[in-house]
Amino acid sequence: MPAARKRFGQHFLKDARVLDSIVDALGPLEGRTVVEIGPGRGALTDRLVERAGRVIAIELDRDLVQHLRTRYADMPHVEIVEADVLTVSLPTLAGGPYVLVGNVPYYITTPIIFHALELPRPEVAVYLVQKEVAERMAAPPGDKTYGALSVNLQAVVDVAMVRKVPPSAFNPPPTVDSAVVRVTPRAVPSVEAEIEEKFRSFVLAAFGLRRKQLIRVVRTVASLDAERAATVLQEAGLPNDVRPETLTPADFARLVRVLTPRPDSPASS
Structure with missing residues (x-):
């Protein structure tokens, strides 16, 4: 099993209850396309392939890509893409309506979230991010954590906190708490x-x-x-x-x- 690489900010989620809650937060997946950012060793991917019509997993680490391609070699509805997610057009890759999920590297969380706002946007996106970032994403006006991230996201999407995640849920454990957030496009955005x-x-x-x-x-x-x-x-x-x-x-x-x-x-x- 490939080891976590510090330079990629890798912390592999291992807690089964948290993994299940992430998949549940996506809603029904039968017949749908799921794009996964940073599948790592495949703990979340294992759950997605059981429910989704199609799974496209984007991974930058070449060793993990080889591991994942071997792991899902007999599953024609699973595609492993070796790439930096910030260089990939997610709507083009999906080829139609899709949902997005990812245990996002904390050092590039904000660029990834805004990259995923490219039109047409995912029908729903569920991210595992640093708790502090999740709080800023969901903060209301007047809150001490309300800022540019809050406004620029909430102008076009609804943000909901799903659950908090302790460091012990990961291997290796990060030094900060994490949280699962669900992002859904607003029917009528505040800004054109x-x-x-x-x-x-x-x-x-x-x-x-x-x-x-x-x-x-x-x-x-x-x-x-x-x-x-x-x-x-x-x-x-x-x-x-x-x-x-x-x-x-x-x-x-x-x-x-x-x-x-x-x-x-x-x-x-």
Whole structure:
């Protein structure tokens, strides 16, 4: 059995109850395509192949890839892909509707989660991540952990904590607690796909000034004078003196829409 490699941030999940809860959180899998990120030695994959119509597992570690291809050699509905998940178009790989699951390496958690938001998004995604990250993903406005990650995710998906996972559930055990989170695309996102990139950039910049009043944030981030910034906030229906951590994703979306010139507006020509 291949050993865990520190440079890949590998911590193999071994707790059967946690493994079962991850699969259960995906919902019914009969006839569905499951894309798994970081299958490791196959503990979660073993459960997926029993329930899913098709399983595509993406693994970067060549030794683990060989192990997995041998393990599932007699299962035509299982495909092992040797690749860095950040270089793979998940919708293209799936070739249709799919669900996503993964014990995500903690050092690249956020890039992977946002990479998985490529359209069309998975019908549901279940991640095993560092507990602190899970709390930030699901945090409501005003919470001490609410930040750019919370807003940029919750603008387009619903995030739910499934369960906490102790270090003892892994081999080798990490130094931090973990958690399982379920991410489901919102039927009506707060932000349109056309301005999503600008939305994310604005939110990141705003939380870099999280202790500043909103009018100062808008002046700084959008390079506006005080009068124009006040007009923008009025058009967005937002007060001047609130701080970024109190705004909902919908609030941020209204603000970014006002700041985004329409194709037929004089400012865009």
